[in-house]
Amino acid sequence: MLTSIYGAISLGLILSLMALGVYITFRILDFPDLTVDGSFATGGAISAIMITQGYNPWIATLGALAGGLIAGACTGVLHTKGKINGLLAGILMMIALYSINIRIMGKPNVSVVNLPTLISPFHKPIGLYIAVLFVAIIIIKLLLDAFLKTDLGLALRATGDNSRMIRSFGSNTDTTIIIGVSLSNGLVAVSGALMAQDGGYADTTMGVGMIVIGLASVIIGEAIFGARTVFIATLAVIFGSILYRIVVAFALRVPWLEASDLKLITALIVIVALVLPTIQRAMKQKNLARKRSLELSTITASDQGGKR
Amino acid sequence: MLDLVNVSKLFNPGTLDEKVALMNINMKFSPGDFVTVIGSNGAGKSTLMNVISGVMKPDTGEVRIEGSEIQQLPEYRRSRWIGRVFQDPMAGTAPRMSIEENLAMAYTRGKKRGFGWGVTTSKRNLFREQLQRLGIGLENRLSAKVGLLSGGERQALSLLMATFTKPQILLLDEHTAALDPSRAELITQLTEDIVSELRLTTLMVTHNMEQAIRLGNRLIMMNKGRIILDIPEERKQSLTVSQLLGEFERISGQQLSDDRIVLG
Numbered sequence: 001m002l003t004s005i006y007g008a009i010s011l012g013l014i015l016s017l018m019a020l021g022v023y024i025t026f027r028i029l030d031f032p033d034l035t036v037d038g039s040f041a042t043g044g045a046i047s048a049i050m051i052t053q054g055y056n057p058w059i060a061t062l063g064a065l066a067g068g069l070i071a072g073a074c075t076g077v078l079h080t081k082g083k084i085n086g087l088l089a090g091i092l093m094m095i096a097l098y099s100i101n102i103r104i105m106g107k108p109n110v111s112v113v114n115l116p117t118l119i120s121p122f123h124k125p126i127g128l129y130i131a132v133l134f135v136a137i138i139i140i141k142l143l144l145d146a147f148l149k150t151d152l153g154l155a156l157r158a159t160g161d162n163s164r165m166i167r168s169f170g171s172n173t174d175t176t177i178i179i180g181v182s183l184s185n186g187l188v189a190v191s192g193a194l195m196a197q198d199g200g201y202a203d204t205t206m207g208v209g210m211i212v213i214g215l216a217s218v219i220i221g222e223a224i225f226g227a228r229t230v231f232i233a234t235l236a237v238i239f240g241s242i243l244y245r246i247v248v249a250f251a252l253r254v255p256w257l258e259a260s261d262l263k264l265i266t267a268l269i270v271i272v273a274l275v276l277p278t279i280q281r282a283m284k285q286k287n288l289a290r291k292r293s294l295e296l297s298t299i300t301a302s303d304q305g306g307k308r
Numbered sequence: 309m310l311d312l313v314n315v316s317k318l319f320n321p322g323t324l325d326e327k328v329a330l331m332n333i334n335m336k337f338s339p340g341d342f343v344t345v346i347g348s349n350g351a352g353k354s355t356l357m358n359v360i361s362g363v364m365k366p367d368t369g370e371v372r373i374e375g376s377e378i379q380q381l382p383e384y385r386r387s388r389w390i391g392r393v394f395q396d397p398m399a400g401t402a403p404r405m406s407i408e409e410n411l412a413m414a415y416t417r418g419k420k421r422g423f424g425w426g427v428t429t430s431k432r433n434l435f436r437e438q439l440q441r442l443g444i445g446l447e448n449r450l451s452a453k454v455g456l457l458s459g460g461e462r463q464a465l466s467l468l469m470a471t472f473t474k475p476q477i478l479l480l481d482e483h484t485a486a487l488d489p490s491r492a493e494l495i496t497q498l499t500e501d502i503v504s505e506l507r508l509t510t511l512m513v514t515h516n517m518e519q520a521i522r523l524g525n526r527l528i529m530m531n532k533g534r535i536i537l538d539i540p541e542e543r544k545q546s547l548t549v550s551q552l553l554g555e556f557e558r559i560s561g562q563q564l565s566d567d568r569i570v571l572g
Contacts, residue, residue: 151421154405154413161402168361168400169469170387170418 001253006126008249012242013133014198015213018191019221019241020144020234021184022214027233028148029180030160031079034090036188036214038097039071040207043189045101048110048202057118061193067104068189069182071097076178101204109203117197140187141234148230156180157230188214209263216266217241219273244269309509310337310360310477315369315379317355317533329355330366331533339476342503342510344520346552347530348564353513356530357479360511362386373476388418391470391508393463393483400466403455407446407465410454411435414469438472442498460491464498471502478503480512496523517549527552531560 018040025033043064050060071093078089102108122132147153158166159176167173188210196202221240227233244266251257251265317330330352337343345353358364360371362383371379373389394400401410412426412435432450439447442464446457454462463483471478480499484492500523503510514520520527527544529537529552536559539547556564 147423149426150423151412151416151426152423154409154426155416155421157405157409158402158413161404162399164394165400165402166413167384168387168392169413169416170384171413171421172382172384 003126004249004253005246006130008245009242010126010130010133010198011195012245013130013137013238014194015191015210015245016137016217016238016241017140017194018188018210019214019217019237020141021187021191022211023218023234023237024144024180024184024187026215026218027227028157028160029177029184031086031177031181032090033072033075033181033184034087034211035071035075035093035097035181035185036090036211037207037209038094038101039068039185039188040192040195040210041101041202041204042067042071042097042104042207043192044196044202044206045104045110045192045204046189047193048112048196049105051112051115051117051197052110057116057197061118061190061197064189064193065186068192069186071189072182072185073178075185076181079181080174080177098204105202105204109201111201112197113200118194119197137238141238144187145230145234152176152179209266212263212266212270213244216269216273217244219270220244223273309339309341309374311335311370311372311375312360313370313372315359315366315371317352317359317364317366321367328352328533330359333369333533333535335528335535337477337509337511339509340507341526342524343512343526343528344524345511345513345528345530346515346517346520350532351530352533353530354481355533357392357481357511357513360477361390361392361479387475389475390477390479391417391473391475392479393466393470393481395482395485397459397462397466397486400469401454401462404453406451406453407439407457408432408435408450410465411438411469411472415473417473417475438468441501442468444494458491460487460494463487463491463495467495467498467502471506471508474506474508476509478508478510480510482513482515485515499523517552521547521549521552529556531556536560 018036022033022036025031046067047057047060047064050063051057055063075089075093078084078092079086082089084092119129122129148157155166155171156176156179159171159173159180163173166176192202192207195206217240218237219240220243221236221238222233224243225232225236225239227236247269248262248265251262252259257265312333312335315330315333316328319325319327319329327350333356345356347353355364359366359379362378362381362385366379369379370377378386378389392400402413408427408431412431415431415434435450436447439450444461444464446461446465454465457465463486467483483499484495487495496519499512502508510524512524521544525541525544527537527539527547528535529539537555553564
């Protein structure tokens with residue numbers, strides 16, 4: 001049991017980079033970007049193939065970052081300059097990347113088992129591995145927080161919050177969207193690269209369903225830790241990602257659940273998390289409206305009574 | 309300062325729904341002009357604002373600022389000359405960001421946005437100083453999310469954000485119409501103070517006839533995409549609301565129809 005919890009934490013930390021990417025598009029830019037499923041595998045593919053060809057694993061991971069940045073920029077350009085609906089732009093890139101990823105690897109999967117990776121020096125003991133991962137993820141999180149507080153970062157956040165306003169203050173929102181989606185997929189690809197190095201292989205299907213897992217992490221994190229400031233919001237995403245993995249680890253121990261039910265469970269978590277607040281808000285609104293109209297009707301009734 | 313030369317703009321050209329939003333508008337605004345704009349529904353007032361700010365491009369004609377043609381520039385590139393406050397108090401600020409972050413974005417109006425810190429100690433001091441002028445206590449709530457402010461507070465902040473980098477031109481699009489009367493009065497007062505202090509060339513669309521006469525040094529009246537009346541300062545001082553409505557009927561042959569009109 002303990003080993004599976006440790007495994008869940010380390011995997012959660014690796015995937016939290018992907019979740020941070022989803023946070024940038026889904027929450028900051030308000031842009032539902034499905035490129036993630038493709039760019040995650042792109043990151044894995046680039047890093048795995050570069051490692052098998054003898055490149056330093058750092059260079060291989062930077063290569064994955066570059067691949068993700070380019071993929072995201074393409075989606076951003078399709079949406080802003082090509083005026084393609086955001087969801088569709090992401091789906092198009094995702095499908096295109098599926099073929100591109102096989103081209104990158106030359107075959108559907110590539111193994112990096114027994115090759116030097118970023119992870120191999122720290123892989124054992126598990127306590128050290130988790131500590132190293134945690135420190136690395138926190139450094140990336142702090143860098144992201146800092147970026148979001150720069151002039152460019154503020155413009156990026158305003159693009160998702162009130163694009164009309166930031167345009168009237170001289171920001172080209174097409175550019176900020178492209179930068180944001182690009183940065184997001186860069187993080188996603190690095191996450192995919194670490195996943196490939198951790199698991200020992202890259203596979204064309206490794207990204208399937210990642211967008212939903214990322215969303216689940218963002219939503220779980222927000223529900224528990226809130227999103228009052230950027231600092232808290234990004235921290236919440238990381239803990240959301242770890243927590244999601246722990247929930248999954250427990251779910252897999254339920255006797256009548258199969259490992260293949262995982263995606264269904266993930267989808268259900270996201271659906272509940274998205275629908276629940278809407279229902280709550282509608283109920284609250286309805287109750288308030290009823291209360292107010294009752295109040296107002298008694299006031300008008302007494303007014304008319306006074307006039308007679 | 310700001311010149312419009314033969315500016316026209318059609319909506320849905322060539323269809324049954326074709327509508328003339330602006331037709332051959334020729335206007336010259338001198339530095340420091342404070343012009344109030346009135347007219348019926350669909351007279352082209354908002355289109356005039358949009359064509360100047362770059363939200364829309366004119367079909368024909370030129371928009372010039374200090375002599376250079378800008379009608380083909382997108383909105384974000386014109387923003388360095390033009391500040392704007394919208395009717396909707398929600399439109400001018402980013403609700404999920406703090407007051408100081410909103411001000412920081414206004415501070416970088418028209419400049420290149422890079423990796424410098426958005427909010428620094430010296431900027432924060434400047435913001436606090438500026439917010440004090442509004443007199444509504446926002447200077448003590450710099451890190452509050454703007455979404456928590458009331459409509460009046462947001463509109464006051466929008467006005468400050470639109471003006472504190474001293475753009476040459478200020479566009480006010482019914483910016484008090486969505487507020488209750490006391491808040492609207494506060495925003496009007498602030499507008500007068502800021503415009504006269506910074507000597508901004510200002511265009512203000514309003515539904516309030518009394519306000520249109522009282523504020524500014526020039527009044528223009530629009531109907532069906534044209535400017536039908538342009539009243540200079542000398543005549544404006546002695547003008548009354550009923551005279552103004554009479555003028556409109558005389559020129560356009562119809563009553564000034566506007567579902568939101570306020571006679572003052």
